[in-house]
Amino acid sequence: MPFRQEVxxxxxALNGESIVAKGSNGTTFRNEVLAALPLVELEPxxxxxxxxxxxxxxxxxxxxxxxxHVYFVEEGLASVVAEADDANxxxxxxxxxxxxxxxxxxxxxxxxxxxxxxxVQMAGVAYRMTAPALLESVVTMPTLxxxxxxxxxxxxxxxxxxxxxxxxHSLPERLARWLLFAHDRVDGDELPLTQAFxxxxxxxxxxxxxxxxxxxxxxxxxxxxxxxxxxGVMYPMAEWIR
Numbered sequence: 001m002p003f004r005q006e007v008x009x010x011x012x013a014l015n016g017e018s019i020v021a022k023g024s025n026g027t028t029f030r031n032e033v034l035a036a037l038p039l040v041e042l043e044p045x046x047x048x049x050x051x052x053x054x055x056x057x058x059x060x061x062x063x064x065x066x067x068x069h070v071y072f073v074e075e076g077l078a079s080v081v082a083e084a085d086d087a088n089x090x091x092x093x094x095x096x097x098x099x100x101x102x103x104x105x106x107x108x109x110x111x112x113x114x115x116x117x118x119x120v121q122m123a124g125v126a127y128r129m130t131a132p133a134l135l136e137s138v139v140t141m142p143t144l145x146x147x148x149x150x151x152x153x154x155x156x157x158x159x160x161x162x163x164x165x166x167x168x169h170s171l172p173e174r175l176a177r178w179l180l181f182a183h184d185r186v187d188g189d190e191l192p193l194t195q196a197f198x199x200x201x202x203x204x205x206x207x208x209x210x211x212x213x214x215x216x217x218x219x220x221x222x223x224x225x226x227x228x229x230x231x232g233v234m235y236p237m238a239e240w241i242r
Contacts, residue, residue, distance in 0.1 A: 031072040031098050031127065033147050041141040048137065049127040054078075054120040056192075060102055061114035069128050070103035071096075076124020077185055078102045079201075080159075081117045091166065092178070092201045094158050095121070097185025100151040106131040107138065107148055121197060122186060175201075 027042065029035045034042065054076045061067060063083065071078070073096055080094035093116060096102040105112050110132060138145040165174055178201055182191050 030074045031101070033100060033144070033151065034072055034127070036147060037141075037143055041143055045137055045141065045144065048129050048133045050129070052126055052128045054124050054126055056120060056123045058120040059117070060120065061116070061118040063115060063117055064113055066111070066113050067103050067106045067131055069130055070101050070106050070134050071126040071128055072101045073098045073185075074125040074127065075187070076120060076126065077122040077182060078118055079121040079197075081119065083117060090117075093162055094155060095181060095185065096155075097182075099185060100155070101148070102126070103131065104148065104152045104155055106134060107152060110135055122182075122192060 027035060029042075034045075037045065049072070051074075052071075060071065060078060075098065078096040079092050080096070081090050082093040083090045096104075096118075102118055105114070112131075138148065165177055169177070175198070179191065183189070
């Protein structure tokens with residue numbers, strides 16, 4: 001799939017507006033799953049939620065660790081990172097923002113463990129819930145069950161499309177794609193990024209990441225697509241990664 005088409009496909013398939021049908025339950029929840037629930041489901045669910053703050057770099061799950069809690073994201077961004085035998089061989093495989101929750105695989109098995117490392121890439125706020133309570137809730141709450149399984153399906157599509165992107169697209173195109181995904185899930189036009197995280201996201205060595213400003217006429221098609229959608233983010237991120 002050409003890069004321009006893939007960005008459009010991923011935006012349609014994975015952003016909150018397509019995963020969750022916007023609802024109006026009169027609450028102040030920013031998480032799009034919680035905000036779409038009917039009050040008959042939300043009110044009992046609210047009693048099971050604990051509001052927590054996320055900090056940058058905070059580990060949510062480690063490989064092989066049992067998923068004891070899930071997180072409905074209100075603000076911030078969690079990254080799913082796949083690791084090879086070499087601790088330095090890491091690449092981002094997915095992300096979770098307020099369109100969904102972190103820990104979706106807990107829907108499949110009460111004893112499930114995390115296959116990847118999941119950590120907070122952008123600090124924020126989430127509502128934490130125990131995995132057993134989630135499994136009990138989806139049995140009696142059909143809207144919650146439908147929305148979360150749609151989110152799980154979209155998450156698997158994201159992982160599959162990321163694999164294609166990482167193998168077929170140039171580094172600047174991969175960066176532009178990630179910026180688009182991240183911007184869909186955060187407020188404002190500032191994305192706090194570090195060279196270390198960029199190396200993980202792109203699957204390259206940190207020492208090999210060189211960033212240099214380029215004028216707009218030299219942006220790749222991927223950059224141009226992103227710039228047209230969000231010039232405020234693109235201007236300071238007009239970068240070429242060699």
